[in-house]
Amino acid sequence: MADAAWQQLLERVRADIPDLLQEFLRELGDHEGYTEGDVPQEDLERTALQAFDLFLDRLANQGEAEVWPDFPRALGRRRARQGLRIDQFTEAVRINFRLIWRALDRAAHPDLVDELVANGERVLTVVERYATEVQRSFLDETQLMAQFHRSARERALSRLFSGHADADELGSIAELLGIRRHEVYEMFALESAGLTEQDRKRMADSAAYSYEDGELTFLFRPRRGIADWTVSHPDADGAYLSRIDGIGKLAHAAVVARRLAEVRTRPGPFTLKDGFHRLIATGARDGLAGFEHELIGPFAEVPAEEQNRFAVTVHAFMRSGSIQQAADVLFVHRNTVFKRMRAFAAVTGLDVRIPRDAAIAFLLLPEPTGVQINTER
Structure with a gap:
């Protein structure tokens, strides 16, 4: 178990992670293999954050291999599948190392410099282990891809x-x-x-x-x-x-x-x-834009007039929770309200009598227009 001073130093670095991420992206941005979109930005950000967490967790646990055992292997495999060369991949790993050391050095000043020096060998052990794991995984995956012609x-x-x-x-x-x-x-x-x-x-x-x-x-x-x-x-x-x-x-x-x-x-x-x-x-x-159909089915394909009729009826019902009261404010028979709600459920899969479905309808249905509503009770 790490002593209190070493743990304090690592916590200072954890607080610096958002800035480390931005430094990483800036340094990596000009390197070949990362400028053409082969590795999505979200992927770069997520894996960089995970790598920083791995370093700090292993440093806190004296570099024990069982901490984050799967991440280095998964990262090496994925970068190989994304078409990076080994030199392009290892350059990103080197940037990770340089940044984590800079962060440790900044966090150590002015009062924990001796603590960093005392744990220098531990830092090197963690760095070397991680480099070995990711590079071995990358090379193994590259070999498999060549053997089975999976690269394309x-x-x-x-x-x-x-x-x-x-x-x-x-x-x-x-x-x-x-x-x-x-x-x-x-x-x-x-x-x-x-x-x-x-x-x-x-x-x-x-x-x-x-x-x-x-x-x-x-x-x-x-x-x-x-x-x-x-x-x-x-x-x-x-x-x-x-x-x-x-x-x-x-x-x-x-x-x-x-x-x-x-x-x-x-x-x-x-x-x-x-x-x-x-x-x-x-x-x-x-x-979620573009996937509204997962929530309200093919509602967008319904004619505009019918969409509005559904919206008017559903909103009227949701205001009161009563089919009869909805019918009263819409000047229609209660059976008309019931049939419209049943037709709405057939199109969207939403039963607005169920709280979850009512919430979806409330947030996604357009506001009704051009319909007179009786507000007198």
């Missing part, structure tokens, strides 16, 4: 999930992967650590494509009619999106699925409807 396919998937591919490149990627560019897809985001070889084989048998991005593996495939993937895989334990309009939307879908996975509260397929209130609470609503 993995690079195409990495480019696809980076979100930087233009229209022409999307066409080439679709051809390489043997998929249709404009087909409707569905996606699971599953924890990589929880996937067994049997799981991977079963997904392969269902014609799924997979892309591993850190702690999550994204599996996607073309939709097969009305029944979705959750019917054939009801025990799939992860975030689920049912409709993705073309491969050009897969990168955005992966971002949404990652956010959904972060707020998941139960096992099994977890949809946007299941996690909507938690995503709203975390301020992630804007990031």
Whole structure:
């Protein structure tokens, strides 16, 4: 267990992590391999933060290997699949090392310099172990890719999930992967650590494509009619999106699925409807743009006049919670309100008598216009 002074020094560095991240991105920005979008910005930021946490946790635990054992291997594999050369990858690792040492040196002044000097060997041990782990993983993955001719396919998937591919490149990627560019897809985001070889084989048998991005593996495939993937895989334990309009939307879908996975509260397929209130609470609503259909179905395809009629009826009902009172303020029969709500549920899958569904409808339905409402009681 580290002594109090050493722990104090490490805590000072932890407080410096936001600035370390910005320094890392600035230094890395001019290096070949990181300027063309092959490694997404979100990926760079996330893994840099994880690397800083790994260094500090291992330093706090005297460099024991069991702290963060999977991250270096996963990072080395992913960077190899993203098409980086070994020199490009190791340069990023060197920047990590330089920054963590600078941060330790800053944090040590003026009162803990002796503590840093006393633990210099510990720092070198952690650095050398991490460098060995990530480079070995990178080289092993590179060799596997060469042996099985996977580089082109993995690079195409990495480019696809980076979100930087233009229209022409999307066409080439679709051809390489043997998929249709404009087909409707569905996606699971599953924890990589929880996937067994049997799981991977079963997904392969269902014609799924997979892309591993850190702690999550994204599996996607073309939709097969009305029944979705959750019917054939009801025990799939992860975030689920049912409709993705073309491969050009897969990168955005992966971002949404990652956010959904972060707020998941139960096992099994977890949809946007299941996690909507938690995503709203975390301020992630804007990031869901383009996936409103996961919440309100094909409501946008309904004629504008019918959309307004639904909105008027649903808002009137939600104000009172009573079908009769909604009918009174709308000057219609209660059966009319009931039929409209039933038709609304058929289109959107939302039953506004259920609090979760009412919250979704309240936030996503447009404000009704041009309808007289009786406000006298």
